[in-house]
Amino acid sequence: MAGSQRYIRYIVIAIAFLGLLFYISTSSTTTVPGIPVKDSASSSSSSSSTLQPTTPNDSKSLPPATAPGERMNATFVTLARNSDVWEIARSIRQVEDRFNKKYNYDWVFLNDAEFDDQFKKVTSALTSGNTKYGKIPKEHWSFPEWIDVDKAAKVREDMREKKIIYGDSVSYRHMCRYESGFFFRHPLMLDYEWYWRVEPSIELFCDINYDTFKFMADNKKKYSFVLSLYEYVETIPTLWDSAKAFMKEHPEHIAKDNSMAFLSDDGGNTYNHCHFWSNFEIGNLNWLRSKAYIDYFNKLDRDGGFFYERWGDAPVHSIAAAIMLPKDEMHFFNDIAYYHVPFTHCPTGEQYRMDHKCHCNPKDNFDWQGYSCLTRYFDLNDMKKPEGYEKEQS
Ligand SMILES: Nc1nc2c(ncn2[C@@H]2O[C@H](COP(=O)(O)OP(=O)(O)OP(=O)(O)O)[C@@H](O)[C@H]2O)c(=O)[nH]1
Ligand SMILES: *[C@@H]1O[C@H](CO)[C@@H](O)[C@H](O)[C@H]1NC(C)=O
């Protein structure tokens, strides 16, 4: 008897509760019964008299919404698949927030397939400049006729067994070859002189309050980087042989005051595997379209290592820049704080990070760690390492 009474009591309570919920959900006013509403006028006036003054904002005023001055002949460029849409959305948001909302540069998207409506809709909504969407011609994303496809398939099988990252992938190889030799020749890219490459899921950690493209032009720079490291040797066993053969065939393309010391510790005989990480690049498209660079790319392409090995566009671009550009045409963008899995460039020096509203953890900075090649670059260019770098070496 007592048990069933309790049971009925539960039901009554439940019905009452449901009724209350129904009342709340259908109520057109924003007040909730039983919850006292603050008088907004009186609460703000009473609290303002007791509040501590806020931190002064004089030195922290935000940069202008739109930077004054002329714009350079420049674009962002992204190679992506439709399935990369949410990862590239994150990158775009960061690039816009930290830089491009003030400059409104265009953004070119390239794909070996047709971009779908969702990709176009999401990316064009996020960008402040014009967006352009290009399909890559088949000849730039397939095996050239001199490649033995059976031999290439055997290599992929071997690399799969050795668990070399992307070692068994055909599309990754097309991607690396495309970024090495073709993106700058896409019809949409012919309209521009400067590019900034952006990949999916990158981060920018500090405000960039000047026009990086104009910086490149004013300082006669052609190629730039933020992270540098050693390449995975198994992916490029004969790349240096091809590069050396190119240098022999085309001594006219080799710059006098070059950065060979970044690539080689024995004057060019062997490669130390240092390269600039090409998922970030700001560079000059006319340099990539020059006879020197095209001769170089054609030589490598003929040698077949994009398919018989797994040559990455990073060492390919890096070798080109280091041997064919005088070293003062290269630039290390210390002030572009950047992440691409798994490495971070976070500028050394607290004052800089505060002044530029950086949100990276200085402990994550890769610059001075053992696997980074930045020290070589600094030494070669007689650059002084920033104060406090020793503390970031572990
Ligand atoms: N259209 C297209 N883009 C690709 C393809 N494979 C890679 N990409 C793009 O090429 C760039 C490099 O590819 P990633 O997969 O980022 O290669 P990664 O940077 O070496 O490796 P993780 O970023 O660590 O995966 C990115 O912008 C990709 O979106 C492909 O098959 N088709
Ligand atoms: C805060 O910044 C704004 C905009 O720059 C300025 O108008 C205002 O005077 C500043 N306030 C203080 C307390 O510095």
Ligand SMILES: *[C@@H]1O[C@H](CO)[C@@H](O)[C@H](O)[C@H]1NC(C)=O
């Ligand atoms: C931008 O650069 C490209 C490549 O050099 C050139 O063809 C084009 O005419 C330039 N556009 C403008 C507006 O200067």
Ligand SMILES: [Mg+2]
């Ligand atoms: Mg990537």
